[in-house]
Amino acid sequence: MKSFAALLALVSIVAAVPAAYNEQIPLGEQATYPGFSLDLNARRLVQMDGQEPIWMTELEKVASYCFT
DSSP states (O other): OHHHHHHHHHHHHHHHHHHHTOOOOOOOTTOOBTTBOOOTTSEEEEOOTTSOOEEEEHHHHHHHHHOO
């Protein structure tokens, strides 16, 4: 009976953990998040390793890492 109670307690803890940490916020089309700019086409001053800073978009930056 003790092992059944311990097993039941363990199962209830494991079952409760995902429900407690499921606080994801979906990214919407018009969503705004303070301190973050989600516009990947906005031009930003970016400095790559060992290079001078240049103006580029986040999408251009990702493409330069993926295709070099």
